Amino acid sequence: MTKKFIADWTVREIIRKNDAFLLRLVLEDENQAFPETLPGQFVQVLVKNSASTYLRRPISIHFVEPEKREIHLLIQITGEGTRQIAKTATGDKLNLICPLGNSFSLPERNDKSPKFFLLIGGGVGAAPLLYLGHRLRKIGYVPDFLLGAYSKENFFDNRPFETVGNLFLTTEDGSAGSKGYVTNHPVLETKTYDFIYTCGPRPMMQAVAQYARKKNIPCEISLENTMACGIGACLCCVEKTVYKGNVCVCTEGPVFNINELLWLI
Amino acid sequence: MADLAVNIGTLNFKNPVLTASGTFGYGVEYSDFIDLSRLGGIFVKGTTLNAREGNDYPRMAETSSGMLNAVGLQNKGVQYFISNIYPEIKNIDTNIMVNVSGSTIEDYCVCAEQINELEKIPAIELNISCPNVKQGGMAFGTSAKAAAEVVAAVRRTYNKTLIVKLSPNVTDITEIARAVEAEGADAVSLINTLMGMAIDIERRRPVLSTVTGGLSGACIKPVALRMVWQTARAVKIPVIGMGGISSWQDAVEFILAGATAIEIGTANFIDPTVSMKVIDGIDEYLDRKNIDSVRKLIGSID
Numbered sequence: 206m207t208k209k210f211i212a213d214w215t216v217r218e219i220i221r222k223n224d225a226f227l228l229r230l231v232l233e234d235e236n237q238a239f240p241e242t243l244p245g246q247f248v249q250v251l252v253k254n255s256a257s258t259y260l261r262r263p264i265s266i267h268f269v270e271p272e273k274r275e276i277h278l279l280i281q282i283t284g285e286g287t288r289q290i291a292k293t294a295t296g297d298k299l300n301l302i303c304p305l306g307n308s309f310s311l312p313e314r315n316d317k318s319p320k321f322f323l324l325i326g327g328g329v330g331a332a333p334l335l336y337l338g339h340r341l342r343k344i345g346y347v348p349d350f351l352l353g354a355y356s357k358e359n360f361f362d363n364r365p366f367e368t369v370g371n372l373f374l375t376t377e378d379g380s381a382g383s384k385g386y387v388t389n390h391p392v393l394e395t396k397t398y399d400f401i402y403t404c405g406p407r408p409m410m411q412a413v414a415q416y417a418r419k420k421n422i423p424c425e426i427s428l429e430n431t432m433a434c435g436i437g438a439c440l441c442c443v444e445k446t447v448y449k450g451n452v453c454v455c456t457e458g459p460v461f462n463i464n465e466l467l468w469l470i
Numbered sequence: 471m472a473d474l475a476v477n478i479g480t481l482n483f484k485n486p487v488l489t490a491s492g493t494f495g496y497g498v499e500y501s502d503f504i505d506l507s508r509l510g511g512i513f514v515k516g517t518t519l520n521a522r523e524g525n526d527y528p529r530m531a532e533t534s535s536g537m538l539n540a541v542g543l544q545n546k547g548v549q550y551f552i553s554n555i556y557p558e559i560k561n562i563d564t565n566i567m568v569n570v571s572g573s574t575i576e577d578y579c580v581c582a583e584q585i586n587e588l589e590k591i592p593a594i595e596l597n598i599s600c601p602n603v604k605q606g607g608m609a610f611g612t613s614a615k616a617a618a619e620v621v622a623a624v625r626r627t628y629n630k631t632l633i634v635k636l637s638p639n640v641t642d643i644t645e646i647a648r649a650v651e652a653e654g655a656d657a658v659s660l661i662n663t664l665m666g667m668a669i670d671i672e673r674r675r676p677v678l679s680t681v682t683g684g685l686s687g688a689c690i691k692p693v694a695l696r697m698v699w700q701t702a703r704a705v706k707i708p709v710i711g712m713g714g715i716s717s718w719q720d721a722v723e724f725i726l727a728g729a730t731a732i733e734i735g736t737a738n739f740i741d742p743t744v745s746m747k748v749i750d751g752i753d754e755y756l757d758r759k760n761i762d763s764v765r766k767l768i769g770s771i772d
């Protein structure tokens with residue numbers, strides 16, 4: 206496993222849209238080897254200048270460009286901590302601990318038997334799915350993304366997803382893609398998938414898991430339990446599992462097979 | 471380079487910087503970030519006789535400059551520790567000490583007795599101050615009589631260095647400290663977390679599954695420092711101070727207040743390398759003040 210490390214990253218670019226923003230961070234310190242990162246892993250961001258934000262904030266790795274020594278984060282402003290992070294400007298430093306957590310499971314390199322992967326994201330839950338899709342593409346599979354949002358404006362930027370795979374959208378108000386929730390999208394009935402990955406609000410993941418269970422499709426989900434340390438030291442982030450009792454989402458997750466979790470059964 | 475070594479009873483520490491139970495796992499969780507052998511010591515996760523699942527999620531609520539936790543002593547029990555964890559950590563070149571919890575005197579004793587057999591564990595920290603378990607724990611730490619009873623009983627079965635961890639959730643912490651000193655404790659460590667609470671106003675319900683939890687982190691430092699100062703003046707045995715220590719300056723304050731050694735807890739979550747910075751900072755401070763040993767700093771305020 207790659208060594209976890211703590212380092213300052215420099216903001217190369219910050220792109221804002223509504224209450225979300227994308228950070229392109231570069232690891233400038235040449236003495237620090239660029240980490241090997243797996244899809245589904247996350248970083249712990251140190252928040253400065255906020256009395257009410259004491260702990261780091263866990264954020265998924267949205268995309269990685271090792272040649273440029275860049276990690277990208279896609280963040281939704283939900284409170285004081287993320288609001289402070291959103292204030293960073295190009296050239297500022299952000300202190301990260303990374304890479305943390307396990308990974309979505311990647312299949313073996315494409316052995317010519319076609320396989321279909323569906324990556325379902327709700328809101329900013331789409332964040333880790335871009336890098337996952339990219340890694341699937343690299344081993345020879347073209348993934349399908351199914352992204353849901355309340356309205357058209359709530360999608361951050363769909364172009365990167367379109368570059369990596371096929372993109373399907375749903376919106377609750379019908380302003381883009383098909384109207385309704387992700388689990389109402391027609392592609393779920395017209396296409397047969399071999400594997401589903403999902404990340405987003407719990408009710409959405411629960412609905413996706415039910416669909417996967419009904420269709421007998423293996424399914425992995427990524428949880429967002431609140432965390433203190435992010436490295437398995439405090440036991441604050443636990444989730445109940447079927448065989449192992451309480452486990453830490455930060456080390457044994459954030460990605461779980463739906464069959465491992467008690468809440469889906 | 472000043473002399474950083476300190477003693478607690480017959481036990482020698484290479485420096486006074488230790489890590490607090492429940493915030494440092496079994497040490498190995500931090501091995502990617504720091505050289506564990508540079509630490510004065512490590513208190514591993516609270517260990518009980520039988521395995522405990524701990525409390526339900528949510529177990530954590532952030533507060534201004536601190537956090538509430540209600541982990542509830544999740545651990546796999548002392549036998550699991552002995553067969554699966556101890557072999558992995560026993561060769562780390564520092565004092566590895568076990569934080570022992572229980573809900574009956576019998577539990578504490580049996581657990582302590584089993585750890586007594588482990589060659590590389592030179593001390594236990596008797597946790598009579600956990601606010602997060604219904605049965606016992608803090609009940610022993612909030613009455614001088616109950617604290618004395620459990621310490622007396624453990625003292626009979628445990629013959630290495632016995633540190634007793636005190637609860638701040640009492641009217642007079644020095645009374646408890648004196649009671650456990652009288653029963654043969656080699657040192658006291660304080661403070662454990664302060665009982666607190668948080669409410670989610672949107673959902674109109676407590677944030678923690680257990681309603682109340684233990685407050686830790688920078689916000690508790692002034693309270694902890696005051697209690698360490700009071701206790702150090704009330705007992706003759708060494709005092710190990712903790713509560714919100716996040717920098718070498720904080721650590722020096724505790725030592726000046728009378729602590730022989732200090733523990734770092736919640737601050738490890740924010741900066742996993744903080745303990746190294748504290749060791750280096752104390753060292754530089756002593757050099758700058760021309761003090762050749764940290765032992766001369768203990769309790770040295772006017």
Ligand SMILES: Cc1cc2nc3c(=O)[nH]c(=O)nc-3n(C[C@H](O)[C@H](O)[C@H](O)COP(=O)(O)OP(=O)(O)OC[C@H]3O[C@@H](n4cnc5c(N)ncnc54)[C@H](O)[C@@H]3O)c2cc1C
Nearest residue numbers: 262263264265279280281283284285286287332429430431
């Ligand atoms: C492994 C992991 C990966 C994540 N990846 C991303 C990501 O890529 N992009 C992103 O925008 N966010 C992500 N999150 C969520 C993100 O960490 C939180 O939104 C952030 O910590 C909120 O901090 P804040 O100070 O802005 O809000 P706070 O003031 O802490 O909280 C604002 C509100 O949100 C609620 N809340 C905060 N955190 C959580 C949570 N984890 N679960 C449920 N409710 C919560 C609080 O109860 C409160 O009501 C991830 C979380 C985890 C655990």
Ligand SMILES: Cc1cc2nc3c(=O)[nH]c(=O)nc-3n(C[C@H](O)[C@H](O)[C@H](O)COP(=O)(O)O)c2cc1C
Nearest residue numbers: 490491492516539597661662686687713714735736
């Ligand atoms: C998540 C968490 C778990 C803890 N678990 C234990 C424990 O098992 N046993 C114990 O004696 N103290 C436990 N503590 C208390 C700490 O060891 C320490 O006494 C307290 O947090 C105050 O120090 P700090 O402010 O530096 O964290 C825990 C604290 C936290 C935050």
Ligand code: FES
Nearest residue numbers: 434435437440455
């Ligand atoms: S956040 Fe500390 S153990 Fe997971």
